[in-house]
Amino acid sequence: MAQNFTINAQHLLEKVSGGQYDVDTTSYIASKNEDSFKAGFPDSLIIHYTAGRSGESSARHLAKDEVKASAHLVIDQSGKVYQVVPFNKKSWHAGRSSYNGRKYYNHFSIGIEVDNAGVLTQSGAEFVSWFGKRYKADEAVRAVHRNENTARYWHIYTEEQIAVCEEISALLVAHYGMKEILGHEEISPGRKSDPGPAFPLDKLRDDIFSRDRAIEESDLPEKGVISASKLNIRAMPQSGAEKVAKPIPKGREVSILEERDGWYRVSTRVEGWVSKDFVNTK
Ligand SMILES: [Zn+2]
Known part of the structure; x- marks a missing residue:
């Protein structure tokens, strides 16, 4: 080798x-x-x-x-x-x-x-991997996997x-x-x-x-800034849907991927749906 x-x-x-x-x-x-x-x-x-x-x-x-x-x-x-x-x-x-x-x-x-x-387990103020390495709180994100129903912690x-x-x-x-x-x-x-x-x-x-789809999607803004003080990010474009992560803080810039029924699917540290009323795209 x-x-x-x-x-x-x-x-x-x-x-x-x-x-x-x-x-x-x-x-x-x-x-x-x-x-x-x-x-x-x-x-x-x-x-x-x-x-x-x-x-x-x-x-x-x-x-x-x-x-x-x-x-x-x-x-x-x-x-x-x-x-x-x-x-x-x-x-x-x-x-x-x-x-x-x-x-x-x-x-x-x-x-x-x-x-x-991969998956991290909370241990006091820190997080631990399956092989025992410890990570700080800002290296972990709580999110719902696309194949699962409940949130877990994941290494960023x-x-x-x-x-x-x-x-x-x-x-x-x-x-x-x-x-x-x-x-x-x-x-x-x-x-x-x-x-x-x-x-x-x-x-x-x-x-x-x-x-390939750039023309049909040309109306969708590329980026937005969160205008609510804390904006919930959810697994589906519905107000009762499960939150995929902690709320997004005001002022955070997000990438906008898709729009549906008054919601944007956005990408920040995780991906999920947020109410479009609280995303400033100007
Ligand atoms: Zn693999």
Whole structure:
């Protein structure tokens, strides 16, 4: 196995955009993944969280021969990218999976792991991951997972890693003509919870695929500022729907994703519905 398979995002992006992505990345590769994609694939992108301690430790783990899992990329909290498997080879990130009648997404998809601890448990004023690392209150967000009914605490993602993930995702979608970006939680519901509600998955999809819909959605403002002192954010566009997180404070800027019946679906640290009357878009 290569000793140093760290690459920076820019290096990777140049390779992807220049079409050289599968030629000279061999020093970064775990030798266990030698199965190439069939023609026409990959055509999908799957987003994961590592549920690990650091991006580097997760990348090194996924590259081990004896570990029966892998992924193409790992993005750490600073936005640094580790390539574990080249894009023209299959990696073992999806496992048992199915969506829209299609099964075994490892055959069709690129897997991106975003370094994140996943579910956190409250412990006094702090939060603890499954592997025992402690996190401060501002590193946790209480939110309802799309496959669940009640709120739990989740480790927040950094702006840097979200930005790098979006940049790479957009390049991969454009390069391969991909039609879908899915969360592991959507292709393996019940078995997997990643990337979870702290990751702006719907916003990522909207940002990358919305270019086609830009004209019909041109009336929807892109950003808004919360004007109520504390604005409830809910799972559905209804006043009785479950709150997905703590209220959004006045003055917070949010991205507006969708409008329905007097409500906006917005993205801040989580995604959810807020009453449009309290979002200033001017
Ligand atoms: Zn996963």
